[in-house]
Structures are given as C-alpha cells and as structure tokens.
Amino acid sequence: MPRLKEKYQKEVVPEMMKKFGYKNSLAIPKIEKVVVNTGFGRLIAVKASKEYEKILENFLTDLSLITGQRPILTRAKKSIASFKIRKSLPIGAKVTLRRKMMFDFLERLINIALPRSRDFQGITPDSFDKKGNLTIAIREQIAFPEISPEKTKNIFGLEITVVTNAKSREEGLELLRLIGFPIKR
Numbered sequence: 001m002p003r004l005k006e007k008y009q010k011e012v013v014p015e016m017m018k019k020f021g022y023k024n025s026l027a028i029p030k031i032e033k034v035v036v037n038t039g040f041g042r043l044i045a046v047k048a049s050k051e052y053e054k055i056l057e058n059f060l061t062d063l064s065l066i067t068g069q070r071p072i073l074t075r076a077k078k079s080i081a082s083f084k085i086r087k088s089l090p091i092g093a094k095v096t097l098r099r100k101m102m103f104d105f106l107e108r109l110i111n112i113a114l115p116r117s118r119d120f121q122g123i124t125p126d127s128f129d130k131k132g133n134l135t136i137a138i139r140e141q142i143a144f145p146e147i148s149p150e151k152t153k154n155i156f157g158l159e160i161t162v163v164t165n166a167k168s169r170e171e172g173l174e175l176l177r178l179i180g181f182p183i184k185r
Contacts, residue, residue: 012179030165035160036159038159040059059093067097075089076088122183125184135160137160
C-alpha cells in the first residue's frame, strides 16, 4: 500500500473528522482522480511530417514515463487557420490516474517534482476551485526524476488537476494540506 494512502487513513481521516465534525469516516472527502494534461500544438504546427512524428513520440514517451500509464491524444475539434491547426490534428495528450497509480504519482509530485521545479515557493490557495479541486502547472517535465535532462530534446509543461469529492473549497484545501501538499498559508 502506498505511503500516501496509509497517511490518509491513519492521519488525515481523524484530523478531518475532528476539524469539520464528521460523524462517519465515509463522509470525509477523498481524492478521486488525477488528470495530467499537456499541449504541444504550437511545437508541432510548424514542423514537417517526419519531425512531427518524432516530437509526438517524444512527448508521449516522456508523459508515459512520468505517469506510468500510456497517454491518450487529444485532437483539435475544429480548424483554426491562424494557429495552423487542422481539424482532428493531435494537439495534446492526457492521462487519468486512479487508485494505486494515482497515489504513487502524487507521492512523487509532492516529495520530488514540486521541490525540484524552478522558482517554486508553494501552491497558492487560488489554485483551488469552488468544489475543492486543485489545478497546478509545472513548466518543465524535467522536474520529474524519470526524465533525463540530457536526453530531452523538447521541454514542455504539464497541467495537473487533483479531483476531490469535497463539498467546499475549504474542505478540499484542508484535505490536500493534511496529505502533504505544500500550500501557502
């Protein structure tokens, strides 16, 4: 069992019950899924077809190394001439993580990737939406230990959304703070 899940069950659940006055431990919010998303439309739009395939393969390989799961391509819904994008052209990739893979990824994110990312000073509480979901961006994928900076040709950013089933912003913020996310006060 991942350490983060164990920490949730042994430390976070009793603390949340005490702070918010839950009667039942099943009413406590928990993390449902983590969505890792990246866009590469502007890098690919101006490339020739052979370069395009290579760049696309590099993106997908890096994303699968980071998450431990094969990403799916997101495609353009309509053509936009000024961005040199045609309908159904791959413009991004995403991975949805759940259960064990999710906890493993979050552990690496909290303990390794966020502290290694450039100019990181904590997550602002503004990153939470009304339902208590957290959305953060990492500018460079090389913050993750699986990616070798020497072998990387294209540096891209990631958007990470941590989806909770919290009923309010305060509950989601406190849940992720207790789990170990470095959130500014």
